[in-house]
Amino acid sequence: MAHADPDSANTLRRMVEGYQVSQAIHVAATLGIADLLADTRRTSDELAAATGTHPPTLYRLLRALASLGLLHELEGHRFELAALGQPLRSDAPDSVAGWAAFVGRPYYWQAWSGLLHSVRTGENAFRHVHGTDVWSYRSAHPEESAVFDRAMTTLSRRANAALLATCDFGRFRMLVDVGGGTGALIAAVLAAHPGLQGVLFDQPHVVSAAAALLARAGVAERCRTVGGSFFEAVPEGADAYVLRAVIHDWEDDDAVRILAQVRRALGEGSKVLIVERVIAPPDEGRDAKFSDLNMLVGPGGRERTREDFVALLEHAALRLERVLDAGSFCVLEAAAADT
Numbered sequence: 010m011a012h013a014d015p016d017s018a019n020t021l022r023r024m025v026e027g028y029q030v031s032q033a034i035h036v037a038a039t040l041g042i043a044d045l046l047a048d049t050r051r052t053s054d055e056l057a058a059a060t061g062t063h064p065p066t067l068y069r070l071l072r073a074l075a076s077l078g079l080l081h082e083l084e085g086h087r088f089e090l091a092a093l094g095q096p097l098r099s100d101a102p103d104s105v106a107g108w109a110a111f112v113g114r115p116y117y118w119q120a121w122s123g124l125l126h127s128v129r130t131g132e133n134a135f136r137h138v139h140g141t142d143v144w145s146y147r148s149a150h151p152e153e154s155a156v157f158d159r160a161m162t163t164l165s166r167r168a169n170a171a172l173l174a175t176c177d178f179g180r181f182r183m184l185v186d187v188g189g190g191t192g193a194l195i196a197a198v199l200a201a202h203p204g205l206q207g208v209l210f211d212q213p214h215v216v217s218a219a220a221a222l223l224a225r226a227g228v229a230e231r232c233r234t235v236g237g238s239f240f241e242a243v244p245e246g247a248d249a250y251v252l253r254a255v256i257h258d259w260e261d262d263d264a265v266r267i268l269a270q271v272r273r274a275l276g277e278g279s280k281v282l283i284v285e286r287v288i289a290p291p292d293e294g295r296d297a298k299f300s301d302l303n304m305l306v307g308p309g310g311r312e313r314t315r316e317d318f319v320a321l322l323e324h325a326a327l328r329l330e331r332v333l334d335a336g337s338f339c340v341l342e343a344a345a346a347d348t
């Protein structure tokens with residue numbers, strides 16, 4: 010019998026303990042440690058005073074994070090932010106601060122404890138654990154909705170640059186961002202294309218928090234916000250409809266219902282731009298395959314292969330015209346099937 014490689018065992022053990030790393034980074038993000046270290050070194054006692062935490066225990070957290078390379082530990086329990094920790098700053102262009110602050114929230118953390126149930130039954134873990142779906146839960150818990158929306162907003166900064174570099178929005182007159190959250194994507198697209206008009210469409214309690222972001226981006230006058238449900242109707246009259254990280258939240262039947270509403274809203278020659286990760290061949294594409302598990306656990310959706318998207322679009326009377334590769338995600342461009 011072949012002996013297991015001891016290094017493999019160690020690598021595997023660290024993977025098994027990945028939840029500890031995730032929660033430690035979550036706590037640092039929640040406390041805003043990276044922002045406090047943005048341009049100065051501080052002792053753990055100073056950081057404890059600034060964050061209202063227990064000094065000797067905060068030190069234990071910080072030295073553990075330094076052992077991972079997010080911080081450097083200097084003489085006298087003094088810490089500085091290392092290169093790996095920079096994206097934990099809320100103002101970093103590629104910030105993951107909002108995402109880290111979200112993923113460890115107790116209600117979401119608990120949902121992941123239902124993964125075994127999901128794998129046994131095929132059912133959504135979140136509903137099994139909380140008795141409701143993520144969107145109803147967040148709607149009833151405004152603070153969780155705000156944390157989630159901030160996570161989406163900060164995650165989208167880097168994705169926006171890649172999207173703008175990949176997809177030519179200058180050819181459109183009016184863009185509807187379907188399930189656009191608090192507007193990070195549409196703000197970036199409108200700012201880059203002064204001739205474009207926009208509509209931000211999402212649930213009423215989500216779009217109601219979009220005004221400040223749209224104003225900061227200087228696009229408020231060109232962007233209407235509309236609250237509603239994409240299962241009922243989507244604003245009509247645009248020549249482009251973008252759905253980013255929306256279709257993956259839903260199983261096929263619901264995804265087709267959303268796309269069918271978008272299909273109904275399309276005018277002559279309108280395009281549908283689906284921005285999602287695409288499942289890679291076997292053994293590749295860790296991010297999409299773990300995001301797929303996250304969809305199973307959280308919203309109850311899935312990531313898809315290119316072929317899955319073709320089938321989904323067909324069921325909504327849409328046709329895939331081309332796929333643009335933006336690195337960590339793709340833009341699947343579709344149009345009405347009968348045009």
Ligand SMILES: C[S@@+](CC[C@H](N)C(=O)[O-])C[C@H]1O[C@@H](n2cnc3c(N)ncnc32)[C@H](O)[C@@H]1O
Pocket residue numbers: 144161162165187188189190191193194210211212215237238239240252253254255258
């Ligand atoms: C994963 S987030 C993506 C947000 C945004 N597109 C982005 O890329 O950052 C999914 C979005 O779908 C929205 N959503 C969920 N159910 C909805 C519904 N029935 N009608 C409209 N929007 C909905 C959520 O509020 C959320 O903003």
